[in-house]
Amino acid sequence: MTPDKAVYRAFQFGLGIFGLTALLGLANATRIFGALSSDTLLTHLHSGTLGWITMGVIGVAVWMFAGSGANLSRNVMLSGLATAAYVLAFWSGNFPARALFGALELLVILYWWWWALSQARREGLGRIDVPKLSLVLGLTILTIGAIIGVTIQVFLALGIKLPTSPELIGTHASAQIGGYLVLVSAGIAEWRLSGPGGRTRAGLAQTWALFLGGLLLAIGVGMNIAPLQGIATLFQVIGIVIVGVRFGLKALMAPWGEAGGTRHIAIAVPFLVLGLILEITFLAAIIQAEGDFTKISLGMIHALDHSFFIGVMTNVLFGMILIATAEQAAARAWPWADHVIFWGLNLGAASFIAVLLTVGSGYNAGPFQHPVAYTASLMGLSALLGIVTLSMRLGAARRSPQMATAPA
Numbered sequence: 001m002t003p004d005k006a007v008y009r010a011f012q013f014g015l016g017i018f019g020l021t022a023l024l025g026l027a028n029a030t031r032i033f034g035a036l037s038s039d040t041l042l043t044h045l046h047s048g049t050l051g052w053i054t055m056g057v058i059g060v061a062v063w064m065f066a067g068s069g070a071n072l073s074r075n076v077m078l079s080g081l082a083t084a085a086y087v088l089a090f091w092s093g094n095f096p097a098r099a100l101f102g103a104l105e106l107l108v109i110l111y112w113w114w115w116a117l118s119q120a121r122r123e124g125l126g127r128i129d130v131p132k133l134s135l136v137l138g139l140t141i142l143t144i145g146a147i148i149g150v151t152i153q154v155f156l157a158l159g160i161k162l163p164t165s166p167e168l169i170g171t172h173a174s175a176q177i178g179g180y181l182v183l184v185s186a187g188i189a190e191w192r193l194s195g196p197g198g199r200t201r202a203g204l205a206q207t208w209a210l211f212l213g214g215l216l217l218a219i220g221v222g223m224n225i226a227p228l229q230g231i232a233t234l235f236q237v238i239g240i241v242i243v244g245v246r247f248g249l250k251a252l253m254a255p256w257g258e259a260g261g262t263r264h265i266a267i268a269v270p271f272l273v274l275g276l277i278l279e280i281t282f283l284a285a286i287i288q289a290e291g292d293f294t295k296i297s298l299g300m301i302h303a304l305d306h307s308f309f310i311g312v313m314t315n316v317l318f319g320m321i322l323i324a325t326a327e328q329a330a331a332r333a334w335p336w337a338d339h340v341i342f343w344g345l346n347l348g349a350a351s352f353i354a355v356l357l358t359v360g361s362g363y364n365a366g367p368f369q370h371p372v373a374y375t376a377s378l379m380g381l382s383a384l385l386g387i388v389t390l391s392m393r394l395g396a397a398r399r400s401p402q403m404a405t406a407p408a
Helices: 005-030 038-064 070-092 095-123 130-158 168-193 201-223 226-252 262-288 298-325 337-358 372-399
Strands: none
Touching: 005 038, 005 070, 005 298, 005 372, 038 070, 038 095, 038 130, 038 168, 038 298, 070 095, 095 130, 130 168, 130 201, 168 201, 168 226, 168 262, 168 298, 201 226, 201 262, 226 262, 262 298, 262 337, 298 337, 298 372, 337 372
16 A cells, blocks of 8 residues: 555654754763753653654554545644644743643644544444554553643643642653553554454454553553552553564564565564563662652663664654655665664664663763763664665655555
């Protein structure tokens, strides 16, 4: 199924903003400009989670539900501009600007959640396959997390002290990582590795276990309820085990030596398992620290984040872009780069996570004085090469005459 131009546009916006994420990440890890401000670090975080990952997921949603039309492409463009404005608002450090553009970004997320839900209802919620159900439920948790995130920005803009129960920042982060990213990545991986159309009891159990796990995790972390965190972890373990049983073998059998998108999606599966292990370890540390996040190792937090942000979602989205442009002969810019991107990104991510867990974050280190500077450079430079290469291919694919006649 050839994707609509709206899909290409969403991926292009995502890659453009991801360029900022990668550059800021390199600067932060190498310390060549010294320590970055908290506003800059929040820009790095949100340009990755919203600008890159969520714009990419919007593109996948349009593709998965066979969306098409000029209006949809226009809405993708408006969404990309609103997302870029929100990212820049974080960089400004201006709380009212963050609240204003955060409210606009919330409307973007609500629109795409409702669009995907409407497509699912049109097909029948009791009939859609597991990948589509995973995407809709993932966007549902994203919407909940986004509402909490914007609430935080409004409180800060009005000078209202954030409550400690519920702990809004913990609730927001847990929903976005433990719920949204896990569900969406599992759905996309199944769609590309096992194919569309599957709706089995095991698949439904997997999806609902991951959904309930993500939801309960956000509540448990936000309210500091250890038993609820334990139940959430149990649901997530069940869901990930089912993922491994259902299409883990297909991931292992991926064409690892061939340039293409399948291997990127396949390698996201072990990173997903790693992310879950780190999440369980993180929850145990929270319980031991009695909910005091300042006692949690920064290396652990950053390892958990990057296992999902890079190991899982960047691989999944790079894979989807490679698949989307594979049939466009004119879009094969820099074919030599495919292997460099794949191996550099994943060896860089794996070594980066290993250093964070064993040596720490190197937060107070000078330029290139900590091993994380070198592992992050391999990961970040590979990501930048991927951004440039895939942007050129998407641009060529959108200009291709085939796109004018291809079905959505």
